[in-house]
Amino acid sequence: MREFSALNGRIQGVRWGKGRPVLAFHGLLDNAMSFQPLAQHLVDWEIWAIDLPGHGRSAALPGSGGWSLPDWLPVLGDLLDDLGWPEYDILGHSLGGILSQMLATLDARIQRLWSLDALGPITDSDAGNLDRLQRIYDRRLKPASRRRHYAHPDLLWQARTAGRFPLSEPSARLLSRRGVGLDAEGWFFNYDRRLRQENNWRLSEDQVLAMLQRLPCPLHLAVFADSPLGDEARLTARKEAVPELHLTTFAGGHHAHMETPEPIAQWLQSTDNT
Numbered sequence: 001m002r003e004f005s006a007l008n009g010r011i012q013g014v015r016w017g018k019g020r021p022v023l024a025f026h027g028l029l030d031n032a033m034s035f036q037p038l039a040q041h042l043v044d045w046e047i048w049a050i051d052l053p054g055h056g057r058s059a060a061l062p063g064s065g066g067w068s069l070p071d072w073l074p075v076l077g078d079l080l081d082d083l084g085w086p087e088y089d090i091l092g093h094s095l096g097g098i099l100s101q102m103l104a105t106l107d108a109r110i111q112r113l114w115s116l117d118a119l120g121p122i123t124d125s126d127a128g129n130l131d132r133l134q135r136i137y138d139r140r141l142k143p144a145s146r147r148r149h150y151a152h153p154d155l156l157w158q159a160r161t162a163g164r165f166p167l168s169e170p171s172a173r174l175l176s177r178r179g180v181g182l183d184a185e186g187w188f189f190n191y192d193r194r195l196r197q198e199n200n201w202r203l204s205e206d207q208v209l210a211m212l213q214r215l216p217c218p219l220h221l222a223v224f225a226d227s228p229l230g231d232e233a234r235l236t237a238r239k240e241a242v243p244e245l246h247l248t249t250f251a252g253g254h255h256a257h258m259e260t261p262e263p264i265a266q267w268l269q270s271t272d273n274t
Helices: 032-039 069-083 095-104 126-139 154-160 169-179 205-213 232-241 261-270
Strands: 002-006 011-016 020-025 045-050 088-093 110-116 180-183 186-189 219-224 245-250
Touching: 002 069, 011 032, 011 069, 020 095, 032 045, 032 088, 032 169, 032 261, 069 095, 088 095, 095 110, 095 205, 154 169, 154 186, 205 232, 219 261, 245 261
Parallel strands: 020 045, 020 088, 088 110, 110 219, 219 245
Antiparallel strands: 002 011, 011 045, 180 186
16 A cells, blocks of 8 residues: 655545556545455556545645535546546545546546446435525524544444444444544544535436436446435436446445455456456
8 A cells, every 4th residue: 555645735545556547536434445445356456546625634625614516526627637647547436436427527538437336416406405505504603513522543433333334343444544533632533524514505316317418438337235325216317317337236235345345346357448
């Protein structure tokens, strides 16, 4: 494992292996270490896994307000510029898969996508967006919540084993290697706390379908059978929208790429030339 940085240190990451370079974007509140289990089973690949802005050791997104998905795209575009590769293949999990799909509709340097448990973002109606805007506006009057601290670092990885997407102890410990901090009050999760808030605005379902229709490159999608990727009706419409989709289903939950990486690594390498 080798550390790397980009954008004058604003983006931090880790590299594994040697061979074809593949950029990797992790899921929400995870970090670059989520790709280590896969990287150990990939032959002739060099995984460049970043900590997304506000995660791990990377700086937060600019600004002090809330966030929405389009806010990430200029920073990720700057990352591609800074790395300077002539073209990019991107492996993304969850939020990272969604962001890579959105970015690929904008940047012709992206030649291939592998998305793990991700096919477009969560959507909302116009009314739902306006209701959310009202909640966010009203929240400004309330005192900001304080960061939660823990007496011992083991309590943080233990919390990840009982979260919305429960992790095994080895996976939770692995993410904690880059995902925790320490100050005078104790140990804490070191992600940008804005990421726990509702995002400011969500795309509509029609906008997501229009985005997916614009994907110019092949999309290899792995759906994890026990994960709440989305309702079947919505997923069917999204699958039909993608011009070149290659779909495979694997057993396991939302972090199957960490818990059972071998079959997913085999699938990745089997799609190397498609």
